[in-house]
Structures are given as structure tokens and as C-alpha cells.
Amino acid sequence: MQTNVPTTSTVLQSLLRADLKTQWRNRRAVILTIAVPVLILYAWRPLVEKAGGPFILGSCITVGLMATGLMGYTNSIAKDRDKGIFQRLRVAPLPSWTIMASRLLVQLLMIFIITGAVLISGYALDNITIPLAGYALAFLAAIVGAAVYLALGQLIVGLIKNPEIVNATTRLVYFVFIMVGMFGSTGLLGKITEQYVIWTPYGTVQTIIAGAVDPSKWTTTTTQALLVTIGYAVVLFVIGIRKFQWSYK
């Protein structure tokens, strides 16, 4: 009988191993998250000429990031909280933040997979070539962009306790973003909407990823979009974490 408090890195490793296994066992949902942006990429082949490769890649990666952050991450947190899985972990000798950190590391992996899949498919299906620096920057921009959706998800689980309602809400938000974002940013909803859409949480993310993919076309607007993106992420995370409760029981 001795008292042994494990190091934070041991704890994080153990949590991460378990969370990765869980993610792997749910791989059907993961595959869908990757398949949707790739399918859009394929469907938009005729638009590449007019809209430009970076725009298309930016849109598709954004769709994938929304799916993983807003739906994958958020719904699993709501579900696991409701089941009491977090409470059992929290009575173990670990700092509570490690539980979330491990979940976010899984999301980081998802961001890399989605971004990689879209960039590779963009080349393979649509023949979109981008400069080498574009690949590296695309991953960075994807991380910043995904932070917005993870933060929004954090806010949703902070405000709503019932996992069914969280699920319905994230689906609705995802749907609205896709509709307004995709059709708005393509000008289908008119010129005015197009101007506003770029400042929505869909538009700024799409803009910075498109800008990152082709750094030679990075403009002042892209920089502004980057600042707004970071602003969204920070504000949503701060409120989301403040409102978050580990249990409602």
C-alpha cells in the first residue's frame, strides 16, 4: 500500500491510447467524415477551372473540419459525459484537463487525416497542384480553422446537457454552415451574401485554408480572415470552457 501519483505524461499517454482505440472502433463514422469532402471534391471537378484549385480545396477541407470538430468531438463529449465516463476518470489521480487534452489530440490527428486526404484527392481526382509550401501551410491553417469548430462544439456541450439535443444542434449548425457557406460563397445566393459569408465561421476558415494552399495569393483580406478566425476560436473556447460542467447528475 503506497501512494503513487503518476506523471502527467504517463496519464496523457494512457488516456490517448484508450481514446485512439475508441476512435478506431468508430471508424465507420471517421470514414464518412473523410468521404464527404472527397465526394464534394469529385463533384466539383467542373468548377475547378472557374473557382480555382485553392478555393475548392479550402471549401472541402472546411467541410471535413466541421464534421470532425462540430459533430465527432462534440457528440462524443456529450455522450460520455451523460454516461458518467468522465466522472470515473476524474476521481483518479489526474488533473481534469488531461481528459480533454487527450480528446483534442485525437482531433489533431483527424485534422491531419482530413487535410491530407483532401489534398491528395485534389491532386488525384481534380488535378489540382499546389506549391510545396502550400502543403505545410494548409495543415497549419487547418489546425487554426478546426479550433473554431472545436470551440463552437465546446460551447454547445457547455450550454446543452442532453446528448440527443446536442446531436440535433450540431447537425443543424453543420447543415446551416454548409448551406450558407457553400452556396453563399459561390455567389449562388447573390453578391451581397457573398461579401458577408466570408466573415462567418465557415467563410473565414475556408478563406485562410485557400490562402494557405496558395501563399502567393495571400491578401489583406486573408490576413483579416485569419485574425477573425483566431478571434472566433478564442471567444468560443473561453465561453465554452467556462460553461462546461463535467456532470449534470
Added chain:
Amino acid sequence: MSDEKNFILDVDNLSIYYGNFQAVKDVSFHVKAGEIFGLLGPNGAGKTSTLSAIDGLLKPHSGIIVVAGYNTKEKPLYAKASMGIQLQSTNFQPELTVEEIIELFAGIYGVDLSKQKLDKLISENNLQESRNKKFGQLSGGQQQRVSLSLCVLHDPKLLLLDEPTTGLDPQSRRQLWERMEAMREKGHGILLTTHSMEEAEAVCDRIAIIDHGKIIEIGVPQTLIDKHRNDPEVIAVSRKGKITLEDVFIGLTGREVRV
């Protein structure tokens, strides 16, 4: 306060509020090494709330809690590392297998899990058949045993068991009692909550009866029976002329049904 150092758990003047509602009122008790202590009370008495303050899920309004010499407010991680915990409703990732869950908790309790240790834990908890099954596919009793196996994984000084035998079949219940007694022999302190008087009489060295957030009696079960055997409320509820712990319990907490 004299030989406080022999206490594995010391709870002093604990009060817990949910908003304006006071669920636990100035509760004090202690558990010694090699002792099984039962917290008895009807539904809603404040048992789980008391345990939540000890295991750190809940911040008490006031009071001092010391686990194995560690103040839970000042050294929360050390206090938690000294406890093996079974929550009233515990759940694990349904996608993970029993072995994977044990590996996870070995990691977060900093336990080196050798193959022998894992095998021993699995067989002691009768999990041989389910060790490679996913948690979500187990029966209620099997899930309960997984949860119990994790309590002793790190050989903790104190065990906190919140209604551990609720939902177990009689065989599993007997077996759990025997395991608790074996832990007691090895010097572990055990705090368990129950509303089974049979359980309290069978395994508890001392009990506290708690109702409406207050401890109304504390002591050795037989002593409490002897003390209250002539109370009119107790005699009124007794059956077949024999006074049991249950009669004392109902006599003290009233006949009214709690939900």
C-alpha cells in the same frame, strides 16, 4: 483528534449544499485501517454526496477531509491516489474491452501492469470469460465486477464503495463480502454505503446511520441494537418479537418511503 494518524479517513464537520439546499449537515466520522465502516441511510439521505466530497467530485461548503494523511483540499491528487473508488453509477467506454479498460486505469493510477498481475485481477473478479469482450456487451453484474476490479488495482489504503452490492446476485454479493473482509485483514480501510441492513450486520465493524444529511447514530451494529431495543418507535416496527438492525434503522429514520 488524539490518534488521528491511525485514521485512513477523517471527515470533520462536512457540509454540502446544492444551491440553497443543504444535502449534508455537519457530518463527522472516521474510518480506521483494517475497518469496514458502513454509511447507512434511506434514498436521498446524503450518502453519495458525502462520498463525492471525499473523492473530489464535489466541493464541500465547509469541513475538512483527510485521506491517508492527505488533506483533500491541499493534496487532491495524493488523496485520490490513496483511494480505490466505486461510484454508484460507473461507466466506461463501451467500445473498449475489459483488458483495455484495466490497462487504461493501470496507466492513470501509475501501476505497472504485468501479465501475472492482469491475470490475477481478471480471475479474482471472475472476468475470465469477458476479458476480451467490449464493456458495452457485458451484463450488469459483469460491468459491476469490472468496476470493482479497478478499485483494488493500485492497492489503495482506503476503499470507497457506493452501494457496491446493489444489482449483484447473492453469490456475487457473498463473494464481495469475503473480498472486503480479506482487504480488511490486510489493513485496508473500507467505507461502504448501503441500504441493506443484512449487509451492514454481516460485514460492517461500525456503522453510521444518516438521514436528511445528518448522522443520527454511529457505532457498532450490535451496540446500536442494544441501545435502542426499548425505544417505542423501534418496538412498534419490530416483527416476530425480535429486534433487528433494520427495526432500529426504521425506528430512527421513520416509516415513510423515500424515492
